[in-house]
Amino acid sequence: MIMGKEKFIPIIALMILLIGTGSSAYVYATQTDTEILGDSIIINDQQYEVEEIFSTTEERTFELLNFTGIALDDLIIKIGIECPSCHSYTIIGEGDYQKTVTWKNMENGLLTADKMTVFSDLPKAFRVRGVFEIEVI
Amino acid sequence: MDKIKLFAGIIVFGSIWGFAECIIGPTLDDAGLPSGALMTGFFAIGLMMMSRMLFKQRGMQLGMGLVAGTLRMFNPFGGCVVCSGIAIMSEAIIFELIWYGMSLDLRELKTHTMKISMGIVSSYCCFVGGYIITQILTPLISSAGFHLNNLIAFMPQILSRGLVVALIGGATIPLILILKNIDISSVKGRVYYPTTAAISIICWVAVIANTLLFMSA
Numbered sequence: 001m002i003m004g005k006e007k008f009i010p011i012i013a014l015m016i017l018l019i020g021t022g023s024s025a026y027v028y029a030t031q032t033d034t035e036i037l038g039d040s041i042i043i044n045d046q047q048y049e050v051e052e053i054f055s056t057t058e059e060r061t062f063e064l065l066n067f068t069g070i071a072l073d074d075l076i077i078k079i080g081i082e083c084p085s086c087h088s089y090t091i092i093g094e095g096d097y098q099k100t101v102t103w104k105n106m107e108n109g110l111l112t113a114d115k116m117t118v119f120s121d122l123p124k125a126f127r128v129r130g131v132f133e134i135e136v137i
Numbered sequence: 138m139d140k141i142k143l144f145a146g147i148i149v150f151g152s153i154w155g156f157a158e159c160i161i162g163p164t165l166d167d168a169g170l171p172s173g174a175l176m177t178g179f180f181a182i183g184l185m186m187m188s189r190m191l192f193k194q195r196g197m198q199l200g201m202g203l204v205a206g207t208l209r210m211f212n213p214f215g216g217c218v219v220c221s222g223i224a225i226m227s228e229a230i231i232f233e234l235i236w237y238g239m240s241l242d243l244r245e246l247k248t249h250t251m252k253i254s255m256g257i258v259s260s261y262c263c264f265v266g267g268y269i270i271t272q273i274l275t276p277l278i279s280s281a282g283f284h285l286n287n288l289i290a291f292m293p294q295i296l297s298r299g300l301v302v303a304l305i306g307g308a309t310i311p312l313i314l315i316l317k318n319i320d321i322s323s324v325k326g327r328v329y330y331p332t333t334a335a336i337s338i339i340c341w342v343a344v345i346a347n348t349l350l351f352m353s354a
Contacts, residue, residue, distance in 0.1 A: 005238075005245050013254035013307075016261045020300025027297045090287070095294040099276070100284040123220070125275040 027095060041115070043079055044136040050115065053078075060110040067118045069110035076106060081136055088137040091117050094130030100137070101126065139322075142329065146321070147197055149333040150188045151204025152340035154181060158205060158225060159212040159344045171301060177228065177264040178305025182256065185232045186313045191321040193241040195233065202229020212344055220275045224267040231266045235259050243317070252311040260306020265299045 039050050057070040057078055076084045085103040092098040093115075101109070101119065108121040115131045157180040165172040185198040206222035206229075235258060239245055246252050272291065276283040321329075 006248070006251060009258060010250050010254040013257040013303075016257055016303055017300070019296055020261070020303055023293045023296035024300055026293045030293075090284075092290075096290045097294065098287050098290050099281065100287055101281045105281050122279050122281055123275050125220075125272070126279070126281065 030096065031094070041131060042133040043075070044081060044134070046079070048079070050113075054113065062110065062118060062120050065118060065120065067110060067112060069112040069116075069118070072106045072109035072111055072117065073103070075111065076134075076136075090135040090137060091128045091131055092133040092135065093117075093128035097128055099126045099128055142322075142326075143192060143194055143197065145330060145333040146188060146192050147200035148204055149337045150184050150197075151201035152208060152337040154184045154201055154205035154225070155208025156340035156344060157184075158209050158221070160347060173268075174264070174298065174301040174305060177267065178260045178302040179309050181225070181228055181263060182232075182260045182306045183309045183313055185229065186259075186310050187316070189236060190243060190313065190317055191319060195237065195241070198232050198236075199226075199229050202226045202232075205229075208341065208344055211341075212348055220271045220278070223274055224271040227270045228263040228267040231263045232259060235262055243314070246310075246314060249311060252314055253307045256307040256310030257303045259310070261299045261303040264302040265295055268295045268298070 040047050041050060041053065042048075053075060054070055058074040059068065060071040060074075061068045072089075073084065076089070081087065084106070088100050088102055089106055090098055090100045099117075101122065105119050105122055105126075109117055109119040111117055111131065115129070117126065117128045117131055119126050158176060161180070162172045162176045165175055185201065188197050188201060202225055206224075206226040209225055210222040239255075246255060269288070272288050272295075273283055276287070
């Protein structure tokens with residue numbers, strides 16, 4: 001039995017190292033792809049310059065959390081999504097970190113100048129950094 | 138092993154772990170170090186391994202996780218306090234499951250290959266498992282709800298971040314096993330109980346004081 005473990009456990013450890021290395025290679029490769037977008041964000045399959053959306057969208061501040069940015073609900077309305085409350089929104093950021101939120105959450109959310117989402121009604125786990133896409137579902 | 142001695146051991150090791158998660162973790166994070174990887178690979182795995190080695194009891198690490206997770210819930214820092222607490226407890230459960238099949242005297246860990254391998258397997262599984270559980274629980278308790286596609290898309294990142302933890306864990310367990318010859322049962326009660334009580338109280342007071350300072354700021 002002990003002999004079995006002595007062979008089995010190092011094999012599992014080796015497999016784990018391979019999974020970790022493979023995942024790191026994948027993450028590195030896909031990160032390079034998202035960098036191509038530069039200073040723009042894709043919203044509902046349309047590409048927008050950050051500067052452009054910041055100049056047209058209403059500002060929002062969360063004083064308690066000490067964050068200022070543009071209102072996510074106003075952003076969605078301004079780009080012309082019909083019936084915004086009928087949809088969910090998947091915010092995708094660095095490393096494909098993504099969170100799906102409701103319209104109600106969007107009404108309590110902002111996008112900072114450094115492309116991070118903050119929601120006053122959601123935990124910190126919903127702060128998506130380096131946002132490059134907002135999918136309308 | 139005396140049950141009261143074991144209970145005191147669970148409290149002290151769990152308190153140190155909780156203290157590390159609440160105070161040392163955010164400090165490492167502020168210093169720009171990979172706090173999550175260090176907390177699991179070094180502190181969590183190191184403390185659970187040390188308690189396993191010294192007390193030779195199954196279930197002790199689960200108890201430690203409950204103490205550390207409870208202490209974490211007293212601390213206001215971090216993303217989701219409840220979920221962080223549950224993630225700590227899940228790490229303890231995963232550790233118990235991995236080590237369930239190992240002998241209590243750790244006779245399997247004679248070679249360096251086995252020590253390093255167990256470090257890699259334990260730390261990677263605890264980190265990845267804890268991370269996944271947090272990613273599920275945090276949205277579940279929020280108004281946004283859990284979406285499986287969010288987790289699937291982020292899985293490569295979780296599996297990738299676990300690599301550093303695995304390497305740290307692979308070094309931590311052989312280091313802890315250097316202390317294998319310490320016999321905790323030989324420590325006299327008049328030294329053991331006051332020491333464990335004092336360390337536990339210091340950990341709890343530090344975390345609660347930190348919380349109160351944060352709230353009054």
